[in-house]
Amino acid sequence: MKWDSTTYRLTDRGRFLMIAIVISIVGVAASVAAFFINREQFFFSWLTSFLFWFSLAAGGLFFVMLHHLVGATWSVVIRRLAEAVMSVLPFLGIAFIPLLFGMHDLYHWSHADVVAQDELLQWKSGYLNTTFFVIRAVVYFAVWTLLTFLLRKTSLAQDAGHTPELEARFRKISAPGMVAFALTLTLASFDWLMSLDPHWYSTIFGVYVFAGAVVAVLAFLILAVIMMQKRGVLTEAVTIEHYHDLGKLLFAFMIFWAYMAFSQYFLIWYGNIPEETLWFLHRWTGSWKTVSLVLVFGHFVIPFFIFITRGAKRNKSFLSIFVIWMLLIHWVDLYWVVMPTLHPHGVHFSWIDMAPMLAIGGAFLARFWYTLGAQPLVPVGDPRLEKSIKIVN
Amino acid sequence: MANQSGKVHGLLARFESPGALLEAAKKINAAGYKKFDSHSPFPIHGMDEAMRLKRSPIGWIAGLLALCGGAGLLALQWWSSSVEYPLVISGKPFFSFQAYVPVTFAGAVLCAAFAATFGMLMINQLPRLHHPVFFSDNFNATDDGFFISIEAGDPDFDKDKTAAFLKSIGCVEVEVLQG
The missing domain is CATH 3.30.70 (Alpha-Beta Plaits)
Structure with a gap:
């Protein structure tokens, strides 16, 4: 990887692309094997992995729209990275297709005989039925693809020359886009995650998933910049001030995640209604209890105290370890939401969990990297670019 | 003049x-x-x-006071509902930390805000x-x-x-x- 400082483009980026594609191919091969070895486990693992990478891409879309809505200056230099993360979103629709074939294994409510004996599921069947599930998924991906396409198109148009109309267009896309994003992400997390336990419901669940997604994308952006700067890319554009800003947002969203997680738990604990408490009871059974505690301390309590200082957010070598940890714990969070449905008695880790991670992850990184190289690495047409480079906290 | x-x-x-x-x-x-x-x-x-100029110590003041305020309010809730006037509420234990979190959290935020405001005034030798x-x-x-x-x-x-x-x-x- 090299970077041409006159055109602000990445050159010589083929090697990373190759590595990512090879990882993806290995992952796909392992996934196919996993499918034949243990089909049920495979679909649950695929769902967890899909959600991990999906949450990064969704977080990227949120970051870009937020950037335009608030008219942020500091984040202009990393906007292209967030856009590249976002650009994976339409392609994740392909990674979603296997889940449609796995619906019968994943979702209890898709069994007609089960629904016939379950009055609660009969009441819910107007929403929880296979046809509507597929239609909704198509609508979600259509909305996200449209937003991604419009934002990228405007962004590339800006490179040729900025006009006030482009600035206005960014906001015209982002304002309704944000509303559409909030609704689709909430419903998508209801559909894909909450309905794993179709008796259970929590209205805050979408916000919980959203908070985790934003933490993950910020961690990913910090990691990506660190890795690129180590190879001499973006070294002049991104300063320690940008790390500090990203770190502050990461810290805030980490607290927001804890706030949502606790609020969800707290109301269910207080209300003490059996079909609500069961979800938490499953996650307090056997070794799941350990995972729950790891989440409380590893996703909030310990990071809160070690990441609260200014020094921690401005120390690159600390940051690189910290963000890897946050990505890891984000995966644990999703694993903790998905897997107790399949293994109610305790954690049952399997190699099958890793195969889809490689398959989707490799493709994710390849697409991310491809988009990043296809355009200048910083939005050269943005009038706030210079101010963004010189930002001081 | x-x-x-x-x-x-x-x-x-x-x-x-x-x-x-x-x-x-x-x-x-x-x-x-x-x-x-x-x-x-x-x-x-x-x-x-x-x-x-040195970095302002206001963050440490606010952080320390937030911890003190949070701990104090948690202690108050523990004392009032499990020592001084134990009362069974919807079958839950006397000391149910879950129920105390909102007050503890809000108290910590309140103390941090007061500490930041008045600490700032004190450091600036105001009023x-x-x-x-x-x-x-x-x-x-x-x-x-x-x-x-x-x-x-x-x-x-x-x-x-x-x-x-x-x-x-x-x-x-x-x-x-x-x-």
Whole structure:
């Protein structure tokens, strides 16, 4: 990887692309094997992995729209990275297709005989039925693809020359886009995650998933910049001030995640209604209890105290370890939401969990990297670019 | 001008622009002055570094008070509902930490906010009714003036030499603060 400082483009980026594609191919091969070895486990693992990478891409879309809505200056230099993360979103629709074939294994409510004996599921069947599930998924991906396409198109148009109309267009896309994003992400997390336990419901669940997604994308952006700067890319554009800003947002969203997680738990604990408490009871059974505690301390309590200082957010070598940890714990969070449905008695880790991670992850990184190289690495047409480079906290 | 014959409190120098003020702060620092302050209508980026100000301890004050406030309110809830007046509420244990989290959290935030506000006032030695710079009738630092004041308490302070020094680093006018 090299970077041409006159055109602000990445050159010589083929090697990373190759590595990512090879990882993806290995992952796909392992996934196919996993499918034949243990089909049920495979679909649950695929769902967890899909959600991990999906949450990064969704977080990227949120970051870009937020950037335009608030008219942020500091984040202009990393906007292209967030856009590249976002650009994976339409392609994740392909990674979603296997889940449609796995619906019968994943979702209890898709069994007609089960629904016939379950009055609660009969009441819910107007929403929880296979046809509507597929239609909704198509609508979600259509909305996200449209937003991604419009934002990228405007962004590339800006490179040729900025006009006030482009600035206005960014906001015209982002304002309704944000509303559409909030609704689709909430419903998508209801559909894909909450309905794993179709008796259970929590209205805050979408916000919980959203908070985790934003933490993950910020961690990913910090990691990506660190890795690129180590190879001499973006070294002049991104300063320690940008790390500090990203770190502050990461810290805030980490607290927001804890706030949502606790609020969800707290109301269910207080209300003490059996079909609500069961979800938490499953996650307090056997070794799941350990995972729950790891989440409380590893996703909030310990990071809160070690990441609260200014020094921690401005120390690159600390940051690189910290963000890897946050990505890891984000995966644990999703694993903790998905897997107790399949293994109610305790954690049952399997190699099958890793195969889809490689398959989707490799493709994710390849697409991310491809988009990043296809355009200048910083939005050269943005009038706030210079101010963004010189930002001081 | 008020009392011309009073004690000398320091010098007030006016500069043309924010940039000149920033440069002057650096030079005054280099000359070894410690007790000086800059006054401008708006915050100037880089001024903290130019003046070599230490990081404010306000974060630590707020953080410590937040911990104390949170711990105090948690203790109050524990004491009132499991020691002083134990009451079974919807079959839950007397000490149910879950139920205490909102009050503990809100209390910690409240204490942090109070600590930040009043700590800030304390560190800035506020409120106060008078400050030597108000002796000057030209002190329009809330409008369009950029000033640096050097206090007489500084070990390097000498009314004439310091005034000459301030002139040499490009101030527009120097005024002696008395009264």
